[in-house]
Amino acid sequence: MINKIKIREYDSTDKSKLIEILRLNVPEYFDETEISDFSFYLDNKIEKYFVSELNGEVVGSGGINFENDFKTGKISWDLINPKFQKFGIGSLLLKHRIKLLKSINSIELISVRTSQFAYKFYEKNGFALKEIHKDYWAKGFDMYQMIYE
Secondary structure, X not given: OHHHEEXXXXXXXXXXXXXXXXXXXOOOOOOOOHHHHHHHHHHHOOOEEEEEEEOOEEEEEEEEEEXXXXXXXXXXXXXXXXXXXXXXXXXXXXXXXXXXXXXXXXXXXXXXXXOOOOHHHHHHOOEEEEEEEEEEEEXXXXXXXXXXX
């Protein structure tokens, strides 16, 4: 299945499908309140955002944002349709972005902010936990700050 995955740049026509995928991940990985945050992000905060397709169907997405004059690359808004989780699509999408970030000479640090529900995924992909903030995203959704090592 993984060899049939295509990763491409986000297009605004993908928005409704991605909102639908996010909704499928509520409440297991995201709080309901994060849907409007994601919609705002797609309209206003994208710096680099990618969509993963399986046989032409959008099944996930994830982005990159930059801080500190392009010295920090932040992995942002990862989501995979629950039907396609545990098949390596998320790892492929993450590796795609890490490779891109490593190719940018100014990048000194790669980070991600996630929750207690997804931090193990990042841990197994080379990120180390640095700090935890309780109820950061919403009640019961803690923020785990992680750094790629």
